[in-house]
Amino acid sequence: xxxxxxxxxxxxxxxxxxxxxxxxxxxxxxxxxxxxxxxxxxxxxxxxxxxxxxxxxxxxxxxxxxxxxxxxxxxxxxxxxxxxxxxxxxxxxxxxxxxxxxxxxxx
Amino acid sequence: xxxxxxxxxxxxxxxxxxxxxxxxxxxxxxxxxxxxxxxxxxxxxxxxxxxxxxxxxxxxxxxxxxxxxxxxxxxxxxxxxxxxxxxxxxxxxxxxxxxxxxxxxxxxxxxxxxxxxxxxxxxxxxxxxxxxxxxxxxxxxxxxxxxxxxxxxxxxxxxxxxxxxxxxxxxxxxxxxxxxxxxxxxxxxxxxxxxxxxxxxxxxxxxxxxxxxxxxxxxxxxxxxxxxxxxxxxxxxxxxxxxxxxxxxxxxxxxxxxxxxxxxxxxxxxxxxxxxxxxxxxxxxxxxxxxxxxxxxxxxxxxxxxxxxxxxxxxxxxxxxxxxxxxxxxxxxxxxxxxxxxxxxxxxxxxxxxxxxxxxxxxxxxxxxxxxxxxxxxxxxxxxxxxxxxxxxxxxxxxxxxxxxxxxxxxxxxxxxxxxxxxxxxxxxxxxxxxxxxxxxxxxxxxxxxxxxxxxxxxxxxxxxxxxxxxxxxxxxxxxxxxxxxxxxxxxxxxxxxxxxxxxxxxxxxxxxxxxxxxxxxxxxxxxxxxxxxxxxxxxxxxxxxxxxxxxxxxxxxxxxxxxxxxxxxxxxxxxxxxxxxxxxxxxxxxxxxxxxxxxxxxxxxxxxxxxxxxxxxxxxxxxxxxxxxxxxxxxxxxxxxxxxxxxxxxxxxxxxxx
Ligand SMILES: Cc1cc2nc3c(=O)[nH]c(=O)nc-3n(C[C@H](O)[C@H](O)[C@H](O)COP(=O)(O)OP(=O)(O)OC[C@H]3O[C@@H](n4cnc5c(N)ncnc54)[C@H](O)[C@@H]3O)c2cc1C
Ligand code: SF4
Ligand code: SF4
Numbered sequence: 001x002x003x004x005x006x007x008x009x010x011x012x013x014x015x016x017x018x019x020x021x022x023x024x025x026x027x028x029x030x031x032x033x034x035x036x037x038x039x040x041x042x043x044x045x046x047x048x049x050x051x052x053x054x055x056x057x058x059x060x061x062x063x064x065x066x067x068x069x070x071x072x073x074x075x076x077x078x079x080x081x082x083x084x085x086x087x088x089x090x091x092x093x094x095x096x097x098x099x100x101x102x103x104x105x106x107x
Numbered sequence: 108x109x110x111x112x113x114x115x116x117x118x119x120x121x122x123x124x125x126x127x128x129x130x131x132x133x134x135x136x137x138x139x140x141x142x143x144x145x146x147x148x149x150x151x152x153x154x155x156x157x158x159x160x161x162x163x164x165x166x167x168x169x170x171x172x173x174x175x176x177x178x179x180x181x182x183x184x185x186x187x188x189x190x191x192x193x194x195x196x197x198x199x200x201x202x203x204x205x206x207x208x209x210x211x212x213x214x215x216x217x218x219x220x221x222x223x224x225x226x227x228x229x230x231x232x233x234x235x236x237x238x239x240x241x242x243x244x245x246x247x248x249x250x251x252x253x254x255x256x257x258x259x260x261x262x263x264x265x266x267x268x269x270x271x272x273x274x275x276x277x278x279x280x281x282x283x284x285x286x287x288x289x290x291x292x293x294x295x296x297x298x299x300x301x302x303x304x305x306x307x308x309x310x311x312x313x314x315x316x317x318x319x320x321x322x323x324x325x326x327x328x329x330x331x332x333x334x335x336x337x338x339x340x341x342x343x344x345x346x347x348x349x350x351x352x353x354x355x356x357x358x359x360x361x362x363x364x365x366x367x368x369x370x371x372x373x374x375x376x377x378x379x380x381x382x383x384x385x386x387x388x389x390x391x392x393x394x395x396x397x398x399x400x401x402x403x404x405x406x407x408x409x410x411x412x413x414x415x416x417x418x419x420x421x422x423x424x425x426x427x428x429x430x431x432x433x434x435x436x437x438x439x440x441x442x443x444x445x446x447x448x449x450x451x452x453x454x455x456x457x458x459x460x461x462x463x464x465x466x467x468x469x470x471x472x473x474x475x476x477x478x479x480x481x482x483x484x485x486x487x488x489x490x491x492x493x494x495x496x497x498x499x500x501x502x503x504x505x506x507x508x509x510x511x512x513x514x515x516x517x518x519x520x521x522x523x524x525x526x527x528x529x530x531x532x533x534x535x536x537x538x539x540x541x542x543x544x545x546x547x548x549x550x551x552x553x554x555x556x557x558x559x560x561x562x563x564x565x566x567x568x569x570x571x572x573x574x575x576x577x578x579x580x581x582x583x584x585x586x587x588x589x590x591x592x593x594x595x596x597x598x599x600x601x602x603x604x605x606x607x608x609x610x611x612x613x614x615x616x617x618x619x620x621x622x623x624x625x626x627x628x629x630x631x632x633x634x635x636x637x638x639x640x641x642x643x644x645x646x647x648x649x650x651x652x653x654x655x656x657x658x659x660x661x662x663x664x665x666x667x668x669x670x671x672x673x674x675x676x677x678x679x680x681x682x683x684x685x686x687x688x689x690x691x692x693x694x695x696x697x698x699x700x701x702x703x704x705x706x707x708x709x710x711x712x713x714x715x716x717x718x719x720x721x722x723x724x725x726x727x728x729x730x731x732x733x734x735x736x737x738x739x740x741x742x743x744x745x746x747x748x749x750x751x752x753x754x755x756x757x758x759x760x761x762x763x764x765x766x
Contacts, residue, residue, distance in 0.1 A: 031499070033536045034580030038566035038587055045585055082449070082566060084500035084536075 005058025012055055015099040025095040027052035029085040036079030036089060044069055048079060048089045055096070063096070067104055070096050109140040109234050112168040113226060114159055116150035116175035118205055125209035127219040131174065134223040138230045142166060151181050159185070160192040169194065170236065172229045174202040174222065195238035197680065197751055202229040224764055231763035235756050239680035244730050246332040246676055247431040250667045251276065253324055253610070256284020257303065257653060258645025258660040259436035260310050265664035267315035271671045274428065275310065276338055277320045279367075281385035282307055284438050285646075288368065290468040290476075292653060293518045294548040300384060300471070307386045321391055325425065327433070327614050328703065330731055331640030332676045334430045342421040344378075344392035350416035352380070352388035356408035362398050366473075369466050372481060373473025378408045378417075383471050392419075432640050432667040435624060436660065437610060439646040442497040442505065442600040449567045450493065450597060456482040457575060458568060458595045461515055468522055478527050480594045483573070487529050487593035491577045492516045493565050494535040497600035505600050507621060510650040512598035513539045517549045519596055520558035531558040532590050534565050534579055542654070561588065568595055601650040615701075616641055623649045634663040642666050681751040682732040683739065685725045690746040692723035696738035704731035705738060 013024045030052055037045050046069050054062040073093050080089045101107040113135040117123035128146050136144045143166045147155040150173055162168060171194065173185050178201040186196035204222040212218035250266050252259045255277030263273045275282065286292075287307075289299035310316050319338060326337035362377035375381070377397040378390045398405035399419065409417040441462045444452045452458045457480045459467070470476035480487050494516050498509040513535070520531035531552075538560070540546045552558045565579040574591040581588045603622035604610075611618045616636040617625045624643050627635040634642050642663040645656040670676075687710060697705045708726040713719050725738075725747065739747045739754070748754060 031536050032562075032582050033495075033564035034562075034582035035564040035566045037582075037585075038563070038578055038580040043587075045580075045587070049582065050585060081502070084495070084502060084564065086501045 005060065008058035008060050008063070009055050012095055012099045015102055016095045017098070025055065025092050027056060027087050027089075027092055030083075030087050031085050033084060035082045035084070039078045039082050041076060041078060042072055042074060044072060048073075048087075048093060051096070052087075052092060064100070064104055067100050070100055109170050110142045110166065110168050111138075111140040111170040111172060111230055111233060112143040112145070112159070112162050112166060113138075113141055113172045113174065113230065114150050114155075114162075115144070115146040115204075115226070116155070116173065117146065117148045118176060118209075119148065122175070122205050122209045122222075125212055125215055125218045126204055126222045127215060130219050131204075131222050131226060135172075135174075135226050135230070138227055140170070140234050141230055143168060150175050151184055156184070156188040156191075159188050163189065163192040163194060169198065170233045171199045172202060172226065172233055173199065174204045174226045174229070176205040177201075177203045177207075197239040198233065198236050200229040200233040200236065202226045228760045228763045231759040232756050235753070235759050236751065239750055241677045241680055242729065243675040243677055244332055246671060246673055247334075247429040248272070248671050249274070249428075249430050250432045250434065250671060251324075251334070251336055251428075251430040252434045252436055254284070254436035254438055254645070254647065255279075255282030255310075255318070255320065256436060256438045256645060256656075257286045257306070258438065258647075258656045259284070259434070260306050261657050261660035262434045262436060262644050262664040262667070263310055263316050264306065264313065265661050266667055266671075267310075267313045269664075269668040269672075270315065271668060272315045272317070274317045274319060274338075274430070276322050276324055277318070278323050279381065280321050280343075280379075280391045281381050281387070282310065282318060282320060283382075283384075283386070285462070286653060287382060287384070288370075288462060288469070289465045290470075290472075291518060291522060293514045294542065294544040296518070296521070304384045304386075307384070311386050318387065319426075320387060324610065324613060329429075330702075331638075332431045332670070332673075333730070334433060334640065336428055336430055336433075338426045338428065340424040340426055341391075342394070342423050343389070344394070344418055344421045345389055346416045346418045346421075347387065347389050349414045350389045350412075351414050352390075353413065354380075355411045355413065356417065357390055359407045359411045361405070361407060362396055364393070364396050369473045370460075370463050372463060372466050392417075432642065432670045433614065434642045434644055434660075434663045434667055435610070435614065435616070435636075435647055436644040436663075437604050437607065437647040439601045439650065440604055442602045444496050444597045444599045446503050447496060447597075450496070450565070450595070451568045451570075451575075452597060455568070455570060455575060455595075456480075457487075457593065458597065460597050460599045461512065461519065462599075464519055464596050468526065478523070478529070485573075485593065486527050487523075489590065489592045490523050490529050490531050490594045490596060491565070491568075491575070491590050491592040492519055492531055492533045492596045492598060493577075494533065494538075494598045495564070496597040497602075499536065505602065505621070507650070508539065509601040510539075511601060511652045513537075514542070514545060514548065514652065516596075516598045517552040517558070520552045521556045524556035524558070529593075531556070532577075532592070533558055533560045534563055534577070535560060536562070536564060542652070561590075563588070601646060604647065607647065614638065614641055623647065634659055634666055640670060678730060679734060681734040681749060682729045683727045683734065683736070683747055683749050685727060686746040686748065687724045688746075689744045690724040690742075691744050692725070693743065694723070694725055695743065696725055696741050696747055699737050699741045700732075701735065701737065702731050702733050704728045704733075 190196040202225040249272045252275045266273045322340045325339045328335045357376045360376035365371040366373045366375035368381040466472040523529040563580040563582045567578045577590045607622045644660040644663040707723045
């Protein structure tokens with residue numbers, strides 16, 4: 001069982017240098033329709049739907065465990081143009097990379 | 108010296124929580140003309156109103172200020188209160204210290220200061236108020252219903268049953284609307300035509316209903332109780348008094364075209380009735396595609412018509428009629444899913460919309476009810492239904508939920524299993540079934556008819572041999588899935604009629620960002636528009652299914668009946684008035700008035716030396732004027748004033764706030 005922690009999304013938001021530009025991490029509109037995973041050319045099943053859910057629910061360990069996956073995203077935005085909810089998926093992945101750089105790689 | 112009474116309302120804690128009532132009272136007591144101040148926990152309650160009436164009598168008040176909520180809520184209540192105590196209803200002013208003050212301020216001191224300012228404004232203004240009288244106008248006892256779908260038919264039947272005459276104006280050759288195109292209807296699976304056609308026949312036979320099909324509303328003038336409407340009766344090229352509907356003409360006509368009613372899946376002739384149960388069962392000639400109209404030769408229909416009913420020289424007619432009430436029931440269209448390139452609609456013949464599927468299952472449809480796929484006529488075995496096509500997809504332009512698709516997709520799944528034992532796969536994001544018997548219906552699709560529901564959105568459809576492969580993710584498993592289907596049905600969104608905004612402009616009603624007509628209040632006035640006397644019914648106001656459409660149609664009808672049953676209507680006296688003495692007759696105000704209420708008139712005037720001259724001045728038609736005040740701003744000489752909001756009133760308010 002995972003203990004939920006609503007602060008994680010805030011931490012991810014704060015980790016990004018552009019956090020005030022209106023492009024900070026935001027995946028709340030996601031309807032979990034899965035079209036993003038289905039169109040992903042890298043076949044990354046985790047991305048972005050489940051990963052975003054880990055962030056929103058505050059499952060920090062799962063986020064950190066998936067560092068490899070977060071870096072294998074091409075930022076091609078195939079998912080983003082197909083997302084019916086208009087989630088800025090690629091921006092969110094970039095935010096997550098900043099978070100990982102600090103938390104995992106201590107950059 | 109006036110005798111003004113100020114009544115400050117707490118509205119429970121709504122106002123009193125953020126405004127210091129005692130301070131407001133103390134400040135009000137020092138304002139000019141104020142002779143009495145009182146506070147009440149709920150001024151709108153019966154004791155609150157009784158307190159006002161008592162004070163008017165005992166304190167001999169001649170003006171009243173109520174500091175409470177928005178005048179949109181209780182202005183009429185308090186007008187009745189003061190007139191009940193013998194004061195003219197227009198000697199009342201409201202200071203809105205709730206919506207404009209307590210609800211929007213986080214700081215009590217600032218909120219209190221603003222409340223005092225708003226009360227002072229009202230006190231200064233009310234001192235200038237004069238008694239105004241309401242006038243009364245006649246009501247034309249006839250209703251117009253625009254659109255002859257189930258909404259329009261139901262509304263017309265209800266009005267006719269109440270004994271009032273109704274005209275239905277329908278733009279296509281027959282009444283019936285989309286319901287006539289459907290096969291079975293959820294949640295009971297009764298046949299759509301079986302429940303619709305009796306109503307269509309009732310409408311045609313009802314003495315109080317006049318059907319005007321193949322017609323459109325061209326112009327609307329006037330106001331509640333007295334609309335003057337110009338209707339274009341398009342040339343049918345048929346003498347309907349002679350035509351018996353025998354059908355020989357369309358069987359002989361050589362010009363074949365895609366049928367609009369069958370959504371291009373079937374054919375019709377240039378002379379046609381759109382479907383067998385059409386009402387009226389009289390054809391129209393499609394001028395654009397008729398061989399005679401194009402080349403001057405043919406006339407096959409005329410040669411064979413045993414009744415001599417073909418009238419090639421018929422012209423459009425413009426008919427002007429008066430109505431007391433208007434019901435708009437122009438319905439919806441199914442969205443064209445071509446923008447989803449990834450679903451291949453338009454590219455693959457076997458990718459069809461939900462409405463097209465209705466025609467394929469329908470016994471009067473192009474396949475006589477046999478579900479065959481359009482490309483090669485094969486009976487499909489595996490069928491994918493994709494929900495939310497267009498709907499809930501801001502990227503493709505439709506942010507809202509179309510409300511009916513979950514249910515009609517479940518219906519399609521059931522029909523596929525029941526009729527041809529095909530296996531339905533339904534891709535969904537959410538299944539929404541709030542309605543009586545709806546959840547049970549959805550359960551029936553899964554339990555009894557074994558529809559496979561897959562939670563996820565299809566990302567792509569492509570052809571492989573004679574199959575259509577649908578790719579998506581089952582988000583519950585987190586696995587990508589593929590279905591090889593024989594046919595794909597897109598549950599495409601319900602959208603506005605293409606000409607919805609044009610009709611709104613003709614009628615002077617408003618529409619939302621999705622071009623659905625806007626009701627006067629989302630909760631409390633759901634069938635009225637902001638234009639008095641015009642009501643809404645059915646899917647033109649937003650996506651809805653048949654039960655909801657019919658309920659709304661009957662509601663709109665009862666509003667119209669209420670209006671038509673009045674002998675006279677009272678008009679608001681807050682209208683523009685010309686001071687003819689200083690009006691220069693420039694008529695600058697005339698084109699500015701959005702309600703066409705201003706015209707010029709010639710008056711005779713004695714000038715110095717005893718001579719009489721004639722000159723033009725502006726003149727306001729008080730029944731048309733809505734008191735918007737545009738003319739008063741435009742008038743260069745200041746001759747135009749809205750009663751109750753004269754320049755003098757406005758200046759008094761400015762003084763109260765700024766001096
Ligand atoms: C695929 C599909 C399946 C459905 N299945 C079901 C079901 O099983 N059960 C159910 O309850 N609901 C179902 N619905 C919903 C149903 O179709 C609507 O609730 C219903 O048709 C709405 O009726 P209406 O009269 O408001 O609009 P419409 O049926 O659209 O009628 C409007 C009428 O107005 C006319 N019109 C439009 N503009 C003008 C104009 N300017 N001047 C004059 N006339 C005009 C049109 O020609 C039309 O005749 C389904 C919808 C779809 C898309
Ligand atoms: S496409 Fe958009 S809405 Fe659908 S799961 Fe991915 S992020 Fe969520
Ligand atoms: S005249 Fe026109 S409508 Fe009549 S049969 Fe010929 S093509 Fe058809």
